[in-house]
Amino acid sequence: xxxxxxxxxxxxxxxxxxxxxxxxxxxxxxxxxxxxxxxxxxxxxxxxxxxxxxxxxxxxxxxxxxxxxxxxxxxxxxxxxxxxxxxxxxxxxxxxxxxxxxxxxxxxxxxxxxxxxxxxxxxxxxxxxxxxxxxxxxxxxxxxxxxxxxxxxxxxxxxxxxxxxxxxxxxxxxxxxxxxxxxxxxxxxxxxxxxxxxxxxxxxxxxxxxxxxxxxxxxxxxxxxxxxxxxxxxxxxxxxxxxxxxxxxxxxxxxxxxxxxxxxxxxxxxxxxxxxxxxxxxxxxxxxxxxxxxxxxxxxxxxxxxxxxxxxxxxxxxxxxxxxxxxxxxxxxxxxxxxxxxxxxxxxxxxxxxxxxxxxxxxxxxxxxxxxxxxxxxxxxxxxxxxxxxxxxxxxxxxxxxxxxxxxxxxxxxxxxxxxxxxxxxxxxxxxxxxxxxxxxxxxxxxxxxxxxxx
Numbered sequence: 405x406x407x408x409x410x411x412x413x414x415x416x417x418x419x420x421x422x423x424x425x426x427x428x429x430x431x432x433x434x435x436x437x438x439x440x441x442x443x444x445x446x447x448x449x450x451x452x453x454x455x456x457x458x459x460x461x462x463x464x465x466x467x468x469x470x471x472x473x474x475x476x477x478x479x480x481x482x483x484x485x486x487x488x489x490x491x492x493x494x495x496x497x498x499x500x501x502x503x504x505x506x507x508x509x510x511x512x513x514x515x516x517x518x519x520x521x522x523x524x525x526x527x528x529x530x531x532x533x534x535x536x537x538x539x540x541x542x543x544x545x546x547x548x549x550x551x552x553x554x555x556x557x558x559x560x561x562x563x564x565x566x567x568x569x570x571x572x573x574x575x576x577x578x579x580x581x582x583x584x585x586x587x588x589x590x591x592x593x594x595x596x597x598x599x600x601x602x603x604x605x606x607x608x609x610x611x612x613x614x615x616x617x618x619x620x621x622x623x624x625x626x627x628x629x630x631x632x633x634x635x636x637x638x639x640x641x642x643x644x645x646x647x648x649x650x651x652x653x654x655x656x657x658x659x660x661x662x663x664x665x666x667x668x669x670x671x672x673x674x675x676x677x678x679x680x681x682x683x684x685x686x687x688x689x690x691x692x693x694x695x696x697x698x699x700x701x702x703x704x705x706x707x708x709x710x711x712x713x714x715x716x717x718x719x720x721x722x723x724x725x726x727x728x729x730x731x732x733x734x735x736x737x738x739x740x741x742x743x744x745x746x747x748x749x750x751x752x753x754x755x756x757x758x759x760x761x762x763x764x765x766x767x768x769x770x771x772x773x774x775x776x777x778x779x780x781x782x783x784x785x786x787x788x789x790x791x792x793x794x795x796x797x798x799x800x801x802x803x804x805x806x807x808x809x810x811x812x813x814x815x816x817x818x819x820x821x822x823x824x825x826x827x828x829x830x831x832x833x834x835x836x837x838x839x840x841x842x843x844x845x846x847x848x849x850x851x852x853x854x855x856x857x858x859x
Contacts (some may be wrong), residue, residue: 405432405469408598409479411513412489413437413446413472415453415568415675415744416530416561420489422461426600429617436479446472454743454770457569480520487559488513489530494679503686505534506677512595514544517554524553530561532676533665534683535617538581548820555591557582558613560620561685565674566741579607581616594780611751621684625700628667632706636681638668638799638852639713648852649834655728668852670805670832671710673738673748678704711749714851716755716804718830721849721857722801730824732799733757734792735806736768736775737831748833750805751778757803767795769808793822801828805836820844826859 408424410417413435416486425433437443445452447466451459457572462470473479480486486795490513491634495506510531517527527545529538538556545554558581563571578599582592592610598610611619634652647667656663663794672678681704688697719726738748745751749765757764757778765787766775772788791797792811796819804811820827829841831850842856847853 405430406484407431407482407703408485408487409483410431410435410487410489410515410530411437411480411761412440412491412531413442413452413474414489414491415565416563417487418446418451418453418487419455419458419461419563419568420561422458423468423569424462424598425465429469431598432469432471433465434479434483436473436476437478438474438476439441440474443474443828444713452479454741455565455568456741462570478519479523480517483525485526485528486517487528487530488517488603488612492531492533492679494682496548500686503536503682503689504859505686506533507537509532509542510537511544511835513539518545518548521548521552521554523547525532525555525778526594527554527556528595529556529617529833532560532620532680532683533558533617534687535614535621537617545829549690549836554581554588555587555593556613557595558616559595560616562620562623563766566739573602575603575607578603579619580608580610583613584612592607595606596663600666621680624676625682625684625703626790627665628672628707629700629703630683631672631677632703632710634666634668634670634678635710637852638708638710641668641852642717642854645854646852647854650773651852666669668834669710670714670749670753670851671707673687673746673750674744678707678747690821708752710851711752712756713751714832715760717849718757718803718828719760719804720799721830726757726760726801728755728763729800730765730798731757732792732796732802733764733766733812734764734768734795734804735808736778737806737808740807740809743774745771745774745778747807749776752776753803753805754779754780754786758785763787763796764821765789765790765799771806782790791819797822798824800824803830803832804836805832807833812836816841816844816846840845 408431410421410688421433421435444450492505495501495504542556562734580595584590638648652666656666685697685701736750767789829846835851841848847857
């Protein structure tokens with residue numbers, strides 16, 4: 405039985421290894437992390453992350469051929485294939501601060517692998533990384549004593565939070581990048597053999613190492629660009645009383661464009677889009693491609709603008725002030741079906757409201773714990789309520805920032821009666837029944853559409 409190891413038990417490493425263990429019973433799969441609390445959570449009934457179907461997936465193989473451990477050194481020594489899925493946040497210091505990826509954890513991991521390897525290993529990049537990062541890892545691993553060989557592969561993840569289990573089970577494609585050498589192609593085939601346990605042959609795409617690394621950044625940049633493009637149009641739709649949903653439908657029916665990622669909202673969030681675009685911007689700047697860098701940077705700026713515009717619309721609609729007004733924020737996760745709040749639009753929107761001296765109360769079925777961390781600097785000024793009806797009691801306005809399905813079925817007549825008059829609702833995801841809300845008596849404001857208001 406071959407031994408697979410994943411270093412990093414986060415949003416990528418845990419679910420990916422659980423799926424591999426499920427589909428490949430002939431492999432022994434271990435996930436390691438230096439965070440003892442996180443590993444303990446993976447071994448419990450309360451997993452450290454929420455994904456539909458993940459708990460059942462982990463339970464089906466845990467203790468059989470899926471294991472979680474903090475003994476990084478021992479597991480590296482036993483492993484044949486090592487997936488590296490450590491955090492690569494945006495740098496907050498030095499050259500490239502605010503754009504470049506912070507690779508200190510990646511480099512430390514490479515050195516730990518080197519120090520604890522006594523046999524040949526295949527090392528697989530699973531984290532999202534700048535192009536040619538594999539070159540840096542190879543240079544570190546090539547200092548190994550004679551007789552120990554390493555092959556570095558790129559295998560970027562493309563799963564989306566909220567649908568991670570589904571995306572892992574039926575991926576659009578699996579990219580595997582490696583060197584065009586005999587040993588490189590042998591390593592590529594070893595990884596292909598794993599995925600071919602359940603992924604059709606035509607969906608497993610092999611390519612050179614650098615193309616694979618760039619493809620992840622490029623895919624996220626293209627998707628984020630579409631969100632920012634439709635959001636830029638939502639502003640002019642509001643100004644002209646056009647309907648962004650109708651414009652989006654017309655655009656999406658063009659077969660050359662398609663309809664996905666053309667839904668106007670308060671903007672994109674999550675761990676990848678902003679980080680990867682800024683990484684791409686820095687890469688372009690490094691190669692002297694200033695015009696290309698500015699093009700992609702604008703995608704992030706439009707996203708930030710959409711959030712500040714949303715708050716500006718709230719303020720202007722509510723008699724030019726939200727000071728001392730209770731604002732119920734429904735949804736803090738960056739999207740439904742996850743508790744992840746990384747780069748969630750709700751963070752900046754709440755901070756902007758708090759800076760305007762609003763009384764903010766946050767409600768979310770899965771993300772309140774993370775919300776408290778994200779708004780820690782405002783700890784004494786924010787209220788948290790899992791119960792939506794408690795959150796909206798006495799509120800002057802509701803801001804819906806996450807498209808949780810439960811928000812579609814709330815008793816809005818009851819909510820209307822609990823709120824201060826006049827009642828405002830700002831749908832930042834354009835997914836509620838606006839006609840129904842208006843008929844109840846709400847003043848309804850959405851993204852890229854004319855408001856429905858009684859005053």
